[in-house]
Amino acid sequence: xxxxxxxxxxxxxxxxxxxxxKCTYSDSASNYFPxxxxxxxxxxxxxxxxRSNVGEKKDQRIAVTLNKTAKHFSLHITETQxxxxxxxxxxASNGGGSNYKLTFGKGTLLTVNP
Amino acid sequence: xxxxxxxxxxxxxxxxQQVTLSCSPISGHRSVxxxxxxxxxxxxxxxEYFSETQRNKGNFPGRFSGRQFSNSRSEMNVSTLELGDSxxxxxxxxxxxxxxxxxxxxxxxxxx
Numbered sequence: 001x002x003x004x005x006x007x008x009x010x011x012x013x014x015x016x017x018x019x020x021x022k023c024t025y026s027d028s029a030s031n032y033f034p035x036x037x038x039x040x041x042x043x044x045x046x047x048x049x050x051r052s053n054v055g056e057k058k059d060q061r062i063a064v065t066l067n068k069t070a071k072h073f074s075l076h077i078t079e080t081q082x083x084x085x086x087x088x089x090x091x092a093s094n095g096g097g098s099n100y101k102l103t104f105g106k107g108t109l110l111t112v113n114p
Numbered sequence: 115x116x117x118x119x120x121x122x123x124x125x126x127x128x129x130x131q132q133v134t135l136s137c138s139p140i141s142g143h144r145s146v147x148x149x150x151x152x153x154x155x156x157x158x159x160x161x162e163y164f165s166e167t168q169r170n171k172g173n174f175p176g177r178f179s180g181r182q183f184s185n186s187r188s189e190m191n192v193s194t195l196e197l198g199d200s201x202x203x204x205x206x207x208x209x210x211x212x213x214x215x216x217x218x219x220x221x222x223x224x225x226x
Contacts, residue, residue: 095212
């Protein structure tokens with residue numbers, strides 16, 4: 001089955017700096033890659049996703065890049081703010097096949113220091 | 115529009131008991147999936163339902179079961195509770211289970 005590795009497990013940055021979180025996946029059939037943000041005591045919230053027919057996607061300060069050949073994808077947050085502090089999860093899914101599930105990485109605790 | 119609603123928010127149960135958790139998906143979403151979240155294991159897939167049919171199941175013992183009703187609402191049941199079942203149980207809804215999953219706030223289950 002699919003295996004998703006996520007690095008780093010913790011990341012501390014200064015406000016205004018950029019943050020990058022990287023994930024690798026094992027199943028070449030995976031074609032849908034979402035990122036979720038989970039604040040303490042709250043539900044995971046979808047912040048951005050990308051499908052395998054796209055190499056990069058941006059939404060304001062957030063971007064995701066995908067390298068299908070290397071089977072890795074990354075989350076980039078620019079101009080970080082204290083409210084970006086949370087746990088971020090990457091996930092992979094074979095959304096077009098018979099999988100119908102998300103396989104998650106272990107999460108990255110991002111701390112943005114004012 | 116209303117989000118994914120999970121009830122109850124908190125539960126405390128004793129070992130050996132059974133529990134039923136409920137999930138109401140976003141209106142129009144026909145896929146409901148369930149995940150267990152623990153500090154040690156992270157987010158792990160339990161099962162997914164679409165049009166009242168289970169399409170996929172994760173690596174959990176048979177004590178974990180679920181179902182989906184004709185209005186797409188779903189329930190999961192855990193029988194013979196063990197201490198290790200203490201976790202946050204999250205459900206996620208999606209139009210067809212091919213992406214765009216929205217999570218509910220979860221049910222925090224504590225087994226004592």
